[in-house]
Amino acid sequence: MALIIIKKSPxxxxxxxxxxxxxxxxxxxxxxxxxxxxxxxxxxxxxxEGVELYALKEDFVARGFDEHESLVKLVTYDEFAEIVEKExxxxx
Amino acid sequence: MKRVLFAVYTSPAGSIWxxxxxxxxxxxxxxxxEPVALLLNEAVLAVxxxxxxxxxxxxxxxxxxxxxxxxxxxxxAVKEDxxxxxxxxxxxxxxxxLQVISKSELAKFIHSFDNVIFF
Numbered sequence: 001m002a003l004i005i006i007k008k009s010p011x012x013x014x015x016x017x018x019x020x021x022x023x024x025x026x027x028x029x030x031x032x033x034x035x036x037x038x039x040x041x042x043x044x045x046x047x048x049e050g051v052e053l054y055a056l057k058e059d060f061v062a063r064g065f066d067e068h069e070s071l072v073k074l075v076t077y078d079e080f081a082e083i084v085e086k087e088x089x090x091x092x
Numbered sequence: 093m094k095r096v097l098f099a100v101y102t103s104p105a106g107s108i109w110x111x112x113x114x115x116x117x118x119x120x121x122x123x124x125x126e127p128v129a130l131l132l133n134e135a136v137l138a139v140x141x142x143x144x145x146x147x148x149x150x151x152x153x154x155x156x157x158x159x160x161x162x163x164x165x166x167x168x169a170v171k172e173d174x175x176x177x178x179x180x181x182x183x184x185x186x187x188x189x190l191q192v193i194s195k196s197e198l199a200k201f202i203h204s205f206d207n208v209i210f211f
Contacts, residue, residue: 002203013133014101014210021199091208 001025003087006034016046018091024050027087029080030072035060038070056080095126097205103134104153105145110138113211114156114165121163128205130193131169137177139169141185157187168193168201 004022006029008015015034022028028051030037037043038055047053053072060070067074075083084090100113113129120127137143138153146152160167171194174184184190193201202208 017101017132017198018210020195021202023199023203089203089206091202092210 001027001087002089002091003083004028005090005092006030006037007032007092009033009036010040019046021091022047022051024048027052027054027083029075029083030055031059031080032056033063035063035065038072038074039065040071043071054080054083093124093126094206095128095204096120097128097130097202097208098211099130099132099202099208100135100211101131101133102211104138104143105148106150108150109211110135110145110153111151111156114159116209116211117165118156118159118163127165129165129167130201131167132173133170134173136169136173136179139174139184139188139190140177140179141183143185154187160187160189165189166191170195170198 004018004026006015006018015037019028028047035055038060043053054075055070055072057067057074057076060074061067098113098117100109102109104110117127117129131138143153159165167188168191171192174192
């Protein structure tokens, strides 16, 4: 299990590469411009089944979105810090 | 000893990230960390013998060679990205001591490290 942190927008090939290497039971957190994945209609099809997806709420709303527009669970900075603390392996 | 993968994907010409990646890698030898480099996407252009970023005014890649040899740093490049830019085996600078890995092996490879940092 690993935590994958994606900070570049869907326009970057490296963001998609990171999603490709995600394994079931990994967690993915979108931060910075990576939160734009949270409004990609096929976001849940881009990753394997069993992968938990999150986006950083502050970064999402800072880009003009309403919370209800996110297709993945939004987490606060505190919740993000808790996820980071729990995961021994980080890919970012 | 922790194993950390340093992955770099930006072109060697016009950006500093490949040299910065290796600068970070060499710094790890002072810690209890085994660093490994992975070149992917446009970064694989760096391994071509004719790749000379100094022509664009940035530092030459060759400054890393001495330390790659000294520390026997493991350097990997993605096979499909090498093929995309038509970089043949005989065009790869031997100073990189390059090992090639296919995209299908990447997920398992990346997960085999304690931490992975994309530059």
